[in-house]
Amino acid sequence: MATVAEQKNEGMGKYLVVYFCILALAALQFVIAYQNITAAQMFRRMLSVAVVEAGVAVMFFMHLWSEKRGFLLFVVVFTIFVLLAMQFGWTDSFRLTHCGGYCS
Numbered sequence: 001m002a003t004v005a006e007q008k009n010e011g012m013g014k015y016l017v018v019y020f021c022i023l024a025l026a027a028l029q030f031v032i033a034y035q036n037i038t039a040a041q042m043f044r045r046m047l048s049v050a051v052v053e054a055g056v057a058v059m060f061f062m063h064l065w066s067e068k069r070g071f072l073l074f075v076v077v078f079t080i081f082v083l084l085a086m087q088f089g090w091t092d093s094f095r096l097t098h099c100g101g102y103c104s
Contacts, residue, residue: 018060025053
């Protein structure tokens with residue numbers, strides 16, 4: 001982890017570049033939204049741009065780029081695990097909405 005003196009010497013240049021990259025990705029999403037494509041294609045494109053945008057924001061604004069690679073790998077694996085574990089609730093909610101809770 002960087003010391004306070006090292007962080008002061010870095011300046012704001014890197015953060016401004018990252019900010020403008022995120023701004024460009026948001027503009028790209030705006031362009032994708034007005035294309036005449038199917039819903040599946042739009043979903044795929046929007047999701048991929050959003051994942052890249054979120055990854056850049058997390059890496060730089062949460063300072064994960066300066067952490068050890070082992071910790072970064074742990075954060076990625078844990079996040080994927082939590083997102084996959086949340087998917088177990090969909091089957092029960094599908095049953096409740098289509099059977100009124102009385103399916104067996």
